[in-house]
Amino acid sequence: MSGAPTVAAVLRAARAAGVERLDARLLLAFVLGRSTGWLLAHDDAPLEPAAHGRYDELVRRRARGEPLAYLVGRKEFHGLELAVTSDVLVPRPDTETLVDWALECLDDAAPARVLDLGTGSGAIALALAHRRPRARVTAVDASARALAIAAGNGRRLGLAVEWLEGDWFAPLAGRRFELIVANPPYVAEGDPHLAALGHEPRSALVSGPGGLDALCGIVHAAPRHLEAGGARRRVRLTRYFPTPALTFPKVNSIVSRGMPVMNGLITRPRPNGTPRVSEIDSHCS
Ligand SMILES: C[S@@+](CC[C@H](N)C(=O)[O-])C[C@H]1O[C@@H](n2cnc3c(N)ncnc32)[C@H](O)[C@@H]1O
DSSP states (O other), X not given: OTTOOBHHHHHHHHHHTTOOHHHHHHHHHHHHTOOHHHHHHTTTOBOOHHHHHHHHHHHHHHHTTOOHHHHHTEEEETTEEEEOXXXXXXXXXXXXXXXXXXXXXXXXXXXXXXXXXXXXXTHHHHHHHHHOTTSEEEEEESOXXXXXXXXXXXXXXXXXXXXXXXXXXXXXXXXXXXXXXXXXXXXXXXXXGGGGGTTSOGGGTBOSTTXXXXXXXXXXHGGGGBOSSOOEEEEEEEOXXXXXXXXXXXXXXXXXXXXXXXXXXXXXXXXXXXXXXHHHHTTOO
């Protein structure tokens, strides 16, 4: 195919268009159905016109800020490969920390009931079902489209999760769990960082004027859905992107001074005592 652009040439063009080196390689590997290692060993290989056209289109979209995961339709999370579309938040590596905290709470041998609120792609629920096969995992999301993606991921991975559509605890009347996890929307309306997140569903990102509406709603309702025997509430903050201090005025100062953005919420029973989420309750009036 004389005159056809080579692997090296199209990668150079992608870089010139503003796409990072690794992303350019991953996109080309995706288009060609090859590994990134193959690209390195075949940088003089010519591209068919169809592959070149498809690659150009993906490079253009990536340069406009569309997440790589949407372009290739998948994202790895906690060792699982998940299908993702623009109907779900792209699972973030820092959310794996939430899964790790949850795993610490779950005994391998005990058949605990676990709830993931705002499941999106199913990332947290599926990671927990994968790592704790004896747990009975339920996942809720208000978005039917997100749930369709999550359920598809569950089927493909052979992991059983109960998927429920609804507003936080609404589909769970009368039901209790040993562990509740959530990575709810936590960005304040009007936060300047939203501009860079425009490809992801707004409903997965924004939660009221201060960003705390979902968190506070979940924390208030959680005791009614925790197994009797007490509740231990832990909110952990991680530095994901800087949010103005005003967005998390009190939660931030109590939980982790200087770490401005919430990554996730874990609510789980404590061996003795009554369900209690007082620390955060007092900041969610
Ligand atoms: C930050 S995303 C988290 C997605 C996934 N758990 C993850 O960590 O990648 C928040 C999710 O909460 C869902 N959500 C927003 N409002 C909701 C509500 N009122 N009830 C249930 N789910 C809601 C969104 O659809 C979105 O999937």
